[in-house]
Each structure stands twice: as C-alpha cells, then as structure tokens.
Amino acid sequence: MDDFFQRLMVAVDHKSIHQVRNQNDCSGINKLFLAYFHQGQNNKQIVKMIQQLLRAREIDRRTQKQLLSAIGTPVKKKENSTASDINSFSMLESLLSRSRSRTDLEQTILIDQQLLQQLKLVENPVMREIVEIVLALKSGNIFWAQRVIEKILVSDYHQLIFMRKITVSNPEQRMKELKRNDGLMIKMFKLVEKYIEDKNLVRAFRLFFEYGMNSKELPRFFGYISQSDSLSSIRTLIKGRWGKRFPGLWFKVLMGKNHPAEAQAFLRVALAFPAIKHLDRGEMWLLAYHIPPSDSARKELRYKLEKLNKDNSAYAKYILLELMEQQPIIKKIMEEVDYEFRQPIYNLKRAFYRRLIQQRIASHFSLYQLIQLGDQDPWLLWQTAR
Numbered sequence: 312m313d314d315f316f317q318r319l320m321v322a323v324d325h326k327s328i329h330q331v332r333n334q335n336d337c338s339g340i341n342k343l344f345l346a347y348f349h350q351g352q353n354n355k356q357i358v359k360m361i362q363q364l365l366r367a368r369e370i371d372r373r374t375q376k377q378l379l380s381a382i383g384t385p386v387k388k389k390e391n392s393t394a395s396d397i398n399s400f401s402m403l404e405s406l407l408s409r410s411r412s413r414t415d416l417e418q419t420i421l422i423d424q425q426l427l428q429q430l431k432l433v434e435n436p437v438m439r440e441i442v443e444i445v446l447a448l449k450s451g452n453i454f455w456a457q458r459v460i461e462k463i464l465v466s467d468y469h470q471l472i473f474m475r476k477i478t479v480s481n482p483e484q485r486m487k488e489l490k491r492n493d494g495l496m497i498k499m500f501k502l503v504e505k506y507i508e509d510k511n512l513v514r515a516f517r518l519f520f521e522y523g524m525n526s527k528e529l530p531r532f533f534g535y536i537s538q539s540d541s542l543s544s545i546r547t548l549i550k551g552r553w554g555k556r557f558p559g560l561w562f563k564v565l566m567g568k569n570h571p572a573e574a575q576a577f578l579r580v581a582l583a584f585p586a587i588k589h590l591d592r593g594e595m596w597l598l599a600y601h602i603p604p605s606d607s608a609r610k611e612l613r614y615k616l617e618k619l620n621k622d623n624s625a626y627a628k629y630i631l632l633e634l635m636e637q638q639p640i641i642k643k644i645m646e647e648v649d650y651e652f653r654q655p656i657y658n659l660k661r662a663f664y665r666r667l668i669q670q671r672i673a674s675h676f677s678l679y680q681l682i683q684l685g686d687q688d689p690w691l692l693w694q695t696a697r
Contacts (some may be wrong), residue, residue, distance in 0.1 A: 367687065377429045399438040400492050402426065406445045407498045423450060429637060434474045436466055445499055448506050457507060460516050464557045465591040468523050473625040489529065496532040514540075515553050520568045521559055542568055549577065555586060559594035575601065584608040587615075595630055599637040613644055620648060624673050632660050661686055668694045 404424075423446060433439040438464050449455035495611040500517070507513050517536045517551035522577065526533040545568065546552065549561050558581035578600055580586065590597070603612065616634075619627050633640040636656050645652040652659065661684055664677040668691060678691055 316385050399433045399435060399442060400488070400495055402429065402433075402442050403438075403445060403495050403499065406442065406449055407495060407502070409449050426697070436470055437463060437468075441465075441496075441499060445502060448502050453506055453508070455501070457509065460503070460507070460512060461556065464515055464519050464553075464560055465593050467593040467596060467626075467630075469596070469629065470593070470626045471476075473667075474627065487592070493529045495532040497535050498531055500532070500536060511548055511551055511553055514548060515557060515560060518564055522560075522563045536663070555581065555589070558582070558586075558590070559597055562597060562600070579603075582608070584611060587611050590615065592619065592622070592627070595634070598634055598641065602638055602640055606689065612641075616641065616644055617648055620645065625667060628663055632656070632663060657684060660684060665676065665691070 346635070426446060427443075430439050430442055433442070440459050444456050444459045444463075447453070447459060503516060504513055517538070518540070520536050521538075524533065526537075536686065545561075545564055554561065559576070560573050562578055562581070565571075565577060578597060582590070582597065582601055582603045584603065584605055587603060587608050588611055598612070603609065616631070619631055622628075631645070635645055635652065642656065661681065664680045664684075665686075667677040668674050668681075674694070681687075681691055
C-alpha cells in the first residue's frame with residue numbers, strides 16, 4: 312500500500328469522482344503507463360510511448376535520445392521518504408506478533424507511546440490507521456479501535472495519490488514484500504473480527520476494502536474479505552446505525568453492485584439538510600454526483616466548500632477542481648468565494664498539475680492529467696524525470 316503502483320491503480324482503475332474519459336491523445340498512453348514509467352517495468356513499452364509523444368511534438372532526435380535516457384532509467388531515489396513510512400508494514404508485523412496479555416504494563420505503555428510518535432510520520436493515512444487499530448486492539452482498548460475504523464470508513468483513497476513518499480524496490484523484493492503484506496492484512500482483519508463486537512461495523516470495514524482496493528495488489532487478502540453480499544443485506548446495513556455515518560461507502564457499494572438509480576436515491580437523502588452538515592472532508596467527492604436543491608443545504612454546501620478551499624493540501628485542491636469541473640453550480644459558488652476561480656477550469660487544472668510537478672508531488676499522476684488536458688510540453692517530461 313505504500314508504493315506508487317497501487318496509488319495509480321486506485322486512481323485510474325477504480326471509478327471515482329471524474330467520469331471515465333476517452334484516452335485518444337497522440338502519445339498512446341494507457342492507464343498502466345504511469346505504473347510502468349515509475350517502476351521501470353516493461354522498458355520497451357515506456358520507450359515506445361514516450362517516443363510517440365516526442366515525435367508528435369517534433370522534438371529533434373538528439374533531444375529525444377537524451378530525454379529517453381533520463382526517464383527510461385528505473386527510479387532509484389525516493390521523494391522525501393522516511394524509514395517509518397517505508398516500514399509501516401514492519402510496524403504492523405511487530406504488533407501482530409505481540410501477545411495481548413502482558414505483564415510489564417509500564418514498559419508496554421512506553422513502547423506504545425513511542426510507536427504513536429512514529430506513526431505520525433507515516434504519510435499513508437490508511438496504513439497509519441490500520442497500524443493504530445492493531446495497537447488499540449492489542450492494548451485492549453476496543454473503543455479506540457472502533458473510532459479509528461470509523462475514521463477510515465470516511466476516508467478517500469484519492470488521498471494516496473498525493474503522498475510525497477514513494478517506495479521503490481526491485482521486482483523480486485517487491486513480490487516478497489507483497490506476499491508478506493498480504494498475510495499481515497489477513498491477520499489484521501481476523502483480529503478486528505475477533506474483538507470488535509459490532510459486526511455491522513466489521514462488515515462495513517470489509518466492504519471498504521472490497522469496493523475500494525485493487526484486487527491484484529493483495530490477492531489473498533482480497534479473497535479473504537470478498538463475499539457475495541446480497542443487495543437486501545446491503546439495504547439492511549444502510550438502514551441501520553451506520554447508514555448515515557458512511558454515505559461515501561454505501562454509494563460506492565451500490566454503484567459497484569450496478570444499481571445506479573438506487574445509489575442516486577440514497578445520495579439525495581444523504582446529502583439533504585441537515586444530513587449534509589455531517590459530510591466528512593473525505594466524502595466531499597459525493598457532490599460530483601448530486602447537489603442538494605434546498606436553500607439550507609446550499610448554505611451548508613457553501614460553508615463546506617469555503618472550508619475545503621482553506622485546506623492547502625494537494626488532495627483538497629484536487630477534489631475542489633474536480634467538483635468545479637463536474638458541477639457548474641460549485642464553480643459559480645467558488646467564483647464568488649475567490650476571484651482566482653473565475654478562470655476557465657482548463658487553466659486552473661493546468662496550473663495546479665504543473666505546480667505539483669515542480670513541487671515533486673504526484674509527479675507522474677500530474678503528468679498523466681496534463682497530457683489528458685492536451686498539454687504535451689516536453690518540459691513536463693524533463694521535470695518529471697529530474
């Protein structure tokens with residue numbers, strides 16, 4: 312979960328807030344391009360794709376050769392990475408091997424406090440919270456574990472796109488790590504099943520992974536959590552305690568079960584006033600599918616958009632731009648909030664993704680988005696390769 316490949320697959324394999332667009336640009340870049348580009352896999356395909364792009368831009372052969380040499384080399388460096396981020400699965404492994412009944416309580420509390428400090432450095436929010444769940448369960452604090460599970464269930468996988476830290480390993484090492492991680496995630500989930508008494512919350516936790524992650528990344532874990540839930544059982548869950556709490560999750564599940572009309576009907580209720588007041592930051596993407604019509608709901612919508620605009624994270628800006636593109640009413644609201652948003656959405660997105668490339672945040676994802684916009688400036692490739 313810590314590497315770019317999974318973040319890419321989440322971003323472009325899983326249907327998200329933006330509709331699937333035709334990829335007819337002259338470069339011939341497909342949805343696996345960025346994964347290959349970053350991981351240094353399938354170098355022939357990389358070279359072919361980049362060559363098509365450079366030829367379309369009529370770049371001279373000498374420059375083509377230099378650039379292909381620069382970007383065709385497998386990435387060895389990491390962007391501002393820290394040992395704690397790379398070893399989040401190692402933390403999980405250590406905790407899972409710990410006995411739940413301990414005698415030296417004082418020493419254990421000290422170790423747990425140190426681990427919590429290390430967890431603050433883990434940028435991947437899902438992995439950080441998974442480790443925290445196991446820490447809570449191993450400490451016997453079920454209430455704490457439940458609160459963290461609830462936090463995960465209102466999070467958005469798109470956050471993973473904008474992590475600065477990138478773990479790169481050779482194919483052999485990567486396969487070894489994935490096999491280990493696969494088993495650790497199964498152990499984590501079994502621990503949750505054992506100690507969390509609210510089985511509907513456990514089911515929601517399972518559905519979060521089943522309808523959000525890429526099945527090829529952790530195949531054994533995906534196989535363990537995947538169940539053939541009937542539509543009637545999902546409806547029962549939605550009518551229960553957690554139906555209003557996790558609207559993003561239930562919308563994805565209903566859409567995943569190919570019931571768009573029912574998903575839209577659910578959303579009309581979930582985003583109505585006063586329910587919209589409880590819409591979490593990680594679920595703002597739902598507004599791409601429905602805008603509540605009432606004046607009270609629109610007032611709350613404006614408040615939440617203003618709050619999102621004050622969030623300087625790349626993820627928040629990304630969500631805001633996508634919402635403005637999908638919903639003209641949101642674009643109009645933001646034009647009233649900030650003069651900057653009176654620019655065409657193309658200009659706003661182009662400036663945003665170019666800035667990310669300069670800051671080395673989600674560089675390859677940003678390159679992909681710019682090419683989709685039709686911005687095929689060779690400078691972008693140089694910046695991404697540096």
